[in-house]
Amino acid sequence: MAPAGRRRALTQDTSSRHDPELRAAARHFGRRRFFSVTAAAAALAFAADLPARGVAAGTELDAARIPDDPFTLGIASGDPLPGSVVLWSRLAPDPYEPDGGLPGQYVPVQWELAADERFATIVRRGLAIAYPEYNHSLHVEVEGLEPGRVYYYRFRAGSWISGTGRTRTAPATTAAAAELTYAAVACQAYHDGYFTVHRHLAQDDVDVVFHLGDYLYEYAVNSAGGAREYTDRKLPDLFNREARTLDDYRLRYALYKSDPDLRAAHAAHPFVVTWDDHETENNYAGAISENNDPPQEFLLRRAAAYRAYWENQPLRGAQQPSGPDMQLYRRLRWGTLAQFDVLDTRQYRSDQAYGDTLHPPGPESDDPARTITGATQERWLIDGWRDSGALWNVMTQQVCFSQRRFDVGDGARTSMDAWDGYRASRRRVLDGAKSAGVDNLVVMTGDVHVGYAFDIKEDFDDPASTTLGSEIVATSVASGKDGAEKPGNWDTYMKANPHLKFYNGRRGYVRVTVDRQQARADYRTVPAVTTPGAPVTTAASFVTEAGRPGLEPV
Structure with missing residues (x-):
């Protein structure tokens, strides 16, 4: 999510973002072919120095x-x-x-x-x-x-x-697990505040944690730690620049993981991680950077970011990157109770429409060829639903899935970086869920630094249309600083989006308890992150019953 006031600049038609041939290459020929033409050096730079698996290269340090x-x-x-x-x-x-x-x-x-x-x-x-x-x-x-x-x-x-x-460990795939409690977190900008949310999460009784992206931010962190305003210590100057190189990203993970509250959460619970944009660069789309960097340069940067991400997360060898490519999407099951489809909505997406500005839906954003997942991942998702024997199918991903209008009335703007900017992609996914017979669809989302509860509608412009599932949006751990319980645009958003059941702007996490009858979401929030040690409370709770899609307050 871009910070306030930061927008991708519109450039002349000669730029990489608006060059028709370049956009066609990125969109229609696919990222892999694009990479092979423009950034072959990346594969060499990020593969040649790796030891064979299980073989000790070099000399041993006692x-x-x-x-x-x-x-x-x-x-x-x-x-x-x-x-x-x-x-x-x-x-x-x-x-x-x-x-x-x-x-x-x-x-x-x-x-x-x-x-x-x-x-x-x-x-x-x-x-x-x-x-x-x-x-x-x-x-x-x-x-x-x-x-x-x-x-x-x-x-x-x-x-x-x-x-x-x-x-x-997860239950056996055929086990009729009675209950599962999981947490969802996202967006932990170190420079925006303390990770108090993680301290409370470490003390909560959950089975697994899903991190939905923006584990770190590429932005500079000054010697005082930004909003943390350290007075008893000083961070090295090497953090006070945007991360671009492999060393930069590795050091940024070291800074974040030096936080005791984040370490406590990792030690207490197994994590299932996926990225969004800031682990690499704000609002990038596939091989296209925010700032119109030449694709061959950006893919080198992406290769560095992906490698540092894998090095610093509890991921399997199957996720080990090769150059700027990394298959992060994957599937986990919790017996017959729940199936989790972990998505990657960054690496394979089409370029954002309308210069990535807030914009009403239009011909460019509604182009059927546009995708936020890529065709291969989309087929994998829908095929997985057809094969699923789980009661609950949970799609854990990054950006708002449900329609989110920023204005009341005709011509309302929506985010071109979220699924609203890829409506044909969303339609295919929802049609795939229906054809697969998915009765209990839950979408878990991060990115927006607020807590939302959405009903997923057959037609978002018709409040009376069928409800197909529920979207639970986790607010940020620290990004956006302290926030507000009721942001200034609260009334507008609630009026513009009848399917929006809850909107809260504090920091926190979501705890979801799933059993054979229902799924319950508890929105856990703290009043401040710019000072350490804030208490946690439950801002709201919602339930969706098995076989009856839609969220109801508790």
Whole structure:
């Protein structure tokens, strides 16, 4: 989401954004072919220095010689399957240095997974290699676990032992799981405030956390930490610039993961992550940058951002990027109770219509050839619904899915960066859900720094049309600073969007409890993030009953 006042500038027709041939190449021939023509150097730059999987390249660093705690960025787990989970950490005794304070040598690291927090019953243990080529990050895919149970894990490098993390596996795919509680978070601009929301999330009893994008922001962070206004310490100047290079993105993750509240949330719960725009650049679309950078240059930047993202998240090897390409969309199941389709609405999308300005729907935005998911991901999503045996089908993604009009009356503007700018794409997805017989559709969304509750309508311009599902929009962790319970445009938005049931502008997260009868969404908010330690309350709760789409207040 662009900050207030920042808009993608309209340029002359000779720019990369408006060149008809370039736009046709990006839209019709596909990003992969476009990449092969203009940015072959990216694949070489970001693949040639990677060791073969399981092969130790270079020389070994004796972990006993690491003088300071290498686990400064914490630990994490993610993508729980019935018999497997991913464990993550990154060795960085000096996290604010590009190399994390370690030489260009690989480091053997021991890991343990236990049935209890005291590690009296070790279930699995092994040795992983932290390669310098991956910035000494670790991605351990532990297999052969029992489905539907809690585990504890930790890492050891020399005499240094990480904190203890708590994770869990999903139930067996055929298990009739009775209940699931998950949380959704998004948009955590470090420079806009403290991650108090994550501290409360760490203390909440949820099974899994879905991070819906903008895990970090590419924007500069000054020495005072922006709105945090540090007086007791000073951040290095290297953060006070926009992230563009691999070192820049790696260091930005180090800054964010140095936050104790974010580390606590990761240690407490497994995360399922997907990105939006700011992990790379604000409002980029496929191979097209916000600021009209030559595509070959932007794809190099995207390759750096994607690689740093994978290095710093609990993701499996299947998500490891190749150059500027990374298949992030994937599917997870929670027995027969819920299926989660995790989308990527950035990498494959068509360029935003009308110069990415707020604009009423029109011929450009309604072009049937336009897509926000790409054709392959769209087919994958709809085919997955046809094969789903789950009671609840949850689409976890980034930008507002439901229509969101910013004005009352004819000619109302909508966001060209959200699904409103890709209405044909939304129509195909909804028609696919209907044809697949999806009765209980829930869409989870981030991006907009407010909490919304939408009914998903067959025809958003007809309030009496059939309700097809529910959209639950998580507000930001910190982006937008403190916000307001009732923003100044509250009345306008509620009048312009009859399917909008709730609108709150505070920071927080959403906790969703799903069982065989209903799904309940609790909007958890804090009154401030520019000062630390704010309490959390439930601003509102809504329920949608199985077989009866639509949200009702509790």
